[in-house]
Amino acid sequence: MTPKAAFIQQLKTSFPGLESRPMEDLVSDNLISHFAVDLPAKVVEQAQRSIELIFALREKPSYIAHYQDQLNARGIKDPGNKSIMMSYDFHVDENQNLKLIEINTNAAFLVLGHQMYASKNHPLPVPDFSLAEIGASIREEMKLQGKTVRDDLKIAIIDENPSEQRLYIEFLVYQELFKSFGWNCHIEDFREVFENFDPEFIYNRHTDFFLDEERDKLLREKFLNRDVCFSPNPFEYFLLADKQRMIDWGQPGFLESHGLQGEDLALLRQTVPLAYDICPDKGPEIWANRKKLFFKPKNAFGSKQSYRGASISRRTFEEMMGQDMIAQEYVPAPEITYTTPEGPQAFKYDLRCYAYQGRLQLIIARLYQGQVTNLRTPYGGFATVLVK
Secondary structure: OOHHHHHHHHHHHHOHHHOOOOHHHHOOOOOEEEEEEEEOHHHHHHHHHHHHHHHHHHHOHHHHHHOHHHHHHHOOOOOOOOOOOEEEEEEEOOOOOEEEEEEEOOOOOHHHHHHHHHHHOOOOOOOOOOOHHHHHHHHHHHHHOOOOOOOOOEEEEEEOOHHHOOOHHHHHHHHHHHHHOOOEEEEEEOOOHHHHOOOOEEEEOOOOOOOOOHHHHHHHHHHHOOOOEEEOOHHHHHHHHOOHHHHHHOOOOHHHHOOOOHHHHHHHHHHOOOEEEOOHHHHHHHHHOHHHEEEEEOOOOOOOOOEEHHHOOHHHHHHHOOOOEEEEEOOOOOEEEEEEOOEEEEEEEEEEEEEEOOEEEEEEEEEEOOOOOOOOOOOOEEEEEEEO
């Protein structure tokens, strides 16, 4: 049985409500890899500790106070809750140490990743994680916002044209999972959610992270007034996932000013790569060092407008000046060679580490060829991690 067929069978077994869905069409051919990635136990431990430290930094009153003027200028208030199903994405360097690539409050594939492990009969890298924990995290989000968690919670999953999204199957799986908790769940376009439904909780997959656009006016109003519990939300995105934070964390003395010291400080210094604002006054220095850098927008997602410094043209570089871009220390993706029906092939991979607050929940790998992850590489795609 192919990985795709086994995965579809697992989804139908876990979520009988999907039986009538056109699963062959909803699960792309290169979504699930044929292979697994072996990972030393020390790397898993390092992932857990790094996530704990970064989230503890986010929780410090001094850290939030440092950004309060910027938050006020953007009109972003603390909603009280955090962010469910977010991820910390890493590369593994030549010394088997993790290097943070980005933090993603809008991460895909947590529940599907759990099902991928089951479909391959592979042990979970965090053995005590279960899908029930997703329900518990949503109840915690509601409580953090001071809301009553009713047994028949009304929850909406929102995105732009959700049925046209490449991972629409994930929304359907979440809907079935939430229904299994006894909740009333709708999948809605973000522009229509309040016309069709009156949710108490929104699982927000919409990629206007700050809800700044005119078409998000009602969403922003509902968020700021705490009419609905949004997770993830603009406050959490600003504190953790805005790529400007990685620039800040690398500034001399920044981490120390918020109480980091000793082994904890050393670990974050090792894990967080240096990053720089792309601005005209630093242009000559950044251009001279471009081969050691990777360029990407501060507030984009996926691999949009991302460039390897070694291959960037002068024209493209100059067009970046004054845009909301960062130059980040280039950390090459590790490579593994697998035997495929066409012979040995090398695949790059990164690690996606899902977490709620400071708790590591699941790790998956993404196998690919080329410059960036794309879920189009034959035999690549999402892969399980086997902890050795």
